[in-house]
Amino acid sequence: MYKNLCDLHSHSDCSFDGTLPAREMCRRAEALGLKYYALTDHCECDQYDGAPEFGGRKYRDAVRRAWTEMETLQAEFPGIRFLKGIEIGQPIQAPDAAEDALSGRGYDIVIGSVHGTRGKPDFYHLAKALKTEDEKNAALARYFEDLMDTIAWGKFDTLAHITYPLRYGYPAGSHPTFDRFQKELDAVLTALIESGKALEFNTSRLLKTDGPVLPDREVYSRYYALGGRRVTLGADAHGANGIAKGVPEAMDLLREIGFTEYTVFIGREPHSVPLA
Ligand SMILES: [Zn+2]
Numbered sequence: 581m582y583k584n585l586c587d588l589h590s591h592s593d594c595s596f597d598g599t600l601p602a603r604e605m606c607r608r609a610e611a612l613g614l615k616y617y618a619l620t621d622h623c624e625c626d627q628y629d630g631a632p633e634f635g636g637r638k639y640r641d642a643v644r645r646a647w648t649e650m651e652t653l654q655a656e657f658p659g660i661r662f663l664k665g666i667e668i669g670q671p672i673q674a675p676d677a678a679e680d681a682l683s684g685r686g687y688d689i690v691i692g693s694v695h696g697t698r699g700k701p702d703f704y705h706l707a708k709a710l711k712t713e714d715e716k717n718a719a720l721a722r723y724f725e726d727l728m729d730t731i732a733w734g735k736f737d738t739l740a741h742i743t744y745p746l747r748y749g750y751p752a753g754s755h756p757t758f759d760r761f762q763k764e765l766d767a768v769l770t771a772l773i774e775s776g777k778a779l780e781f782n783t784s785r786l787l788k789t790d791g792p793v794l795p796d797r798e799v800y801s802r803y804y805a806l807g808g809r810r811v812t813l814g815a816d817a818h819g820a821n822g823i824a825k826g827v828p829e830a831m832d833l834l835r836e837i838g839f840t841e842y843t844v845f846i847g848r849e850p851h852s853v854p855l856a
């Protein structure tokens with residue numbers, strides 16, 4: 581059993597797909613004995629002022645609400661180190677929106693995400709339309725381009741769920757990989773290391789039985805071999821049951837690879853915490 585359990589990626593009902601109020605998420609995190617806990621509600625920058633094709637949600641309003649709710653939580657839950665976070669999706673598609681979401685708010689941690697590439701829907705929706713291997717590979721090629729541009733944009737702390745496009749369109753129990761994109765994956769991992777940003781270990785697919793098994797151990801081994809040492813841990817919970825799920829297993833895996841610490845961000849500064 582680990583004493584330094586954490587979860588730096590979590591959604592309250594300030595996210596369209598979250599089910600519990602922020603306060604209740606924190607109460608659960610404290611009960612689990614987490615050392616560090618971050619709420620990181622969505623800001624899909626390409627939908628900051630609404631987009632009819634995505635249901636018209638306005639992330640400008642969601643970001644403001646999430647920030648207001650987070651402001652008092654540390655005082656209410658002294659048993660955990662609560663971190664105020666945000667998951668910034670597709671910042672390169674709308675950098676002004678990303679700038680607006682981040683400015684004037686003292687976030688502890690900013691997660692950078694690519695859920696969909698330029699002009700295309702979220703992989704969650706896109707996967708159904710990708711019928712052939714060629715179409716899948718073309719979508720992955722675009723994904724790696726957007727990851728590189730996101731790292732170049734750079735106003736985030738940790739890169740979320742790198743295997744996100746492999747979550748959808750693959751059978752349950754399968755183990756999809758980036759095998760055909762080793763060169764592109766290396767380029768992303770190297771750029772990340774050179775930028776000083778962290779790589780997230782998103783544990784939400786680690787114990788899942790009704791989808792493909794992710795993320796790939798190979799990704800973290802490769803990151804380590806290339807010199808990467810900054811890994812954040814996040815279960816990407818959207819309700820009470822998912823908080824810190826898979827984090828102990830991820831810590832086991834990181835230790836097997838050779839990591840001795842994980843990274844947390846406090847006031848956007850990285851801090852190392854022993855994998856213990
Ligand atoms: Zn995400």
Ligand SMILES: [Zn+2]
Nearest residue numbers: 589591667816
């Ligand atoms: Zn998320």
